[in-house]
Amino acid sequence: MTLKMKMKPLQTLYVTQFLSAFADNMILFITLAIIKQSAFPAYYIGVVQASFLVAFVILAPFVGAYADKNAKSHVLLVGNAIKGIGIIALFLHLDPAVSYGIVGIGAAVYSPAKYGILPSLTKSDHELLKANARIEGYTIMAILLGSVCGGILAQFSLTGSILVCLGLYLVSLLMSLQIPKIAGNATIRYGKEAKAFVNDVAFLLKNRTTRFSLVGTGSFWMTSSVVRLAIIAWVPAHLGIESVDQISMLVAVTGIGIMIGALLTPKLIPARKYYNSFVFGIVMIVSILLFPLISNLYVTIGLLLLIGFSGGVFIVPMNTVLQDKGQRMIGAGKTIAVQNLLENAMMLAGVGIYTQISADGLSPDSSITGIAVILAGFVGYLILQRQRLKLIA
Template identity: 90%
Template sequence: MTLIKSPLQTLYVTQFLSAFADNMILFITLAIIKQNAFPDYYIGVVQASFLVAFVLLAPFVGAYADKNAKSRVLLVGNAIKGIGIIALFLHLDPAVSYGIVGIGAAVYSPAKYGILPSLTHSENELLKANARIEGYTIMAILLGSVCGGILAKASLTGSIVACFGLYFISLILSLQIPSIPGNPSIRYVKEAKDFVSDVTLLLKDRTTRFSLVGTGSFWMTSSVVRLAIIAWVPAHLGIHSVDQISMLVAITGIGIMIGALMTPKLIPARKYYNSFVFGIVMVLSILLFPLISNLYVTIGLLLLVGFSGGVFIVPMNTVLQDKGQRMVGAGKTIAVQNLLENTMMLAGVGIYTQISKDGLSPDISITGIAIVLAIFVSYLILQRQRLKIVL
């Protein structure tokens, strides 16, 4: 019996529940860190442990997603995430537990995006599907962050059990997505060796390189800003409660969700190169944070950062999947994207963690990441005219 009629709708719900739980864990972990008197910078260590899995497994997970039915790969990814939750329940180190969840997420991600071309029938439909899955993901980040903070404050055990339940439901729903056969001729050792060639090929092409630089710089910025805001809120607004901090962080998610869902109207699929405009808006918004200490202005800026980021990333995801599928395969394209994005995120989080450990203020981190994003956006602006000529 099919619970949800449309395969795409089923995928959206599955992704929503899985991402919801992913983001609950971060704030549950933050509560554990505070409860057990870990140093404040340890939240960066926990986040880094999650990202390491994406970097190390990148040569294999794309091939795994392309070799097998992607709906079953989604199931495996959620099952591994569930193991990470059990580890957290058994009081393993938060970084180890979240690292296991990261392994599940690394397995899950290529299938989540790689299955979209198989469930859509045109470039515009693929753009809309990308916008929706990005919107559902950000909605999950929003609600998961808030619920993680609230539930962790009420009961750590209860919040961990709730996370496990969400992964389990997501796992069951993934059984309802059509099992479209993969390519059984794929060999993992060979594909791992070819992975370097896939990376090189996608970086040589102007269109896919533009997308990889854009999405990588966005997620690096988002990961650092998210951690920096957790430290910035107590310093600038005097708010120390985990649940209240989680609510503020989640506001960015509202903005990204709105931006992602409005992208098809703002940036047509074939004019993805114009998304740099919203990268500029994102940079300028982030640069304002060290200057403010008003709650309502903060909420407005968080919404603006999220909105501009949502419009910035969706067109680049779409063109990367569309062209990458034809060049190296859908799953392998996402794996290359994951490698570059998570390497950049890991570098950003690592530098942020070291800065925090040295006692420097979150204002320095926020200003620094805005400058780094501005450099990447400048590169995209320089590439824009060449891409217009190609099209």
């Protein structure tokens, strides 16, 4: 009976996160359609993506404290409301980068609560790993379906697709009201916490286990963000596919792989052996390096699935150990905020460099090869740390 009561709020959280992430990813491909329709330069999709990431970097010192001070279900509600304002801005024809930037603010507020509430809704390391795997799986499913639906709906009606996004955020907002209101720490002061944020970053980076996780998750999301943008340019060049809906379907294939990998992670990498996840990082690198060599649709689909699968198994164990250890060290919300800062700073750097070199005319093949080499450097670091982590795990 207790287990059922515990699972119900978790299931509500999964649905809330699914709907919110679904809309987040619809917007990117709706924006891609707007860019094509309004004759923006092709590289402007990188500018739009960067505007989304900036909010995470700037707000990182504050959103973790906000998530820990307030009931996390309330924070989820606020995050979705801000995302809705971003959609309204897009509906009113504000610049896509500005509109998506507002959505980014909502996502930055939403994220610490989404992950930070999991330790409160689970009872053990194993349950936390399973909850992480499921929320990651549902998130990737949302990326998959949201990307496809965004591309398809934008082909029929930009206005209609924008209204669908707004509706999804509103439903997600209402669903968050069903998640238990677990009181936060009312004694937290934002000014003090913002000043302490630098110390939190240093504290988590100093610890060998949390540093391993932060490097691993940051390198994964940096790679994913660049590969996603590069594939949007690579598909027309290698496969001759130009339509937004078909490109969105191909990009979403990676999401299928990540979802499968995330859901199978508890069977492949036990929570206490998170340090072995580097193996799947190597598989991801090799898969990415093959892209410049292919021009067949079915081989492309197979590689995208493999990249996604290996990436899913690579990231979930590191997320789990970071949340478990970080909650005990500095608090769940602040841990996720530090993670968001480092991940999004790395993503912003990757997207920024990609946007600049795309504007300068460098080919998607070069971008894809370059990001694989950078990921290899990070995975190499993880391999060097593995033996020491085995001794303290």
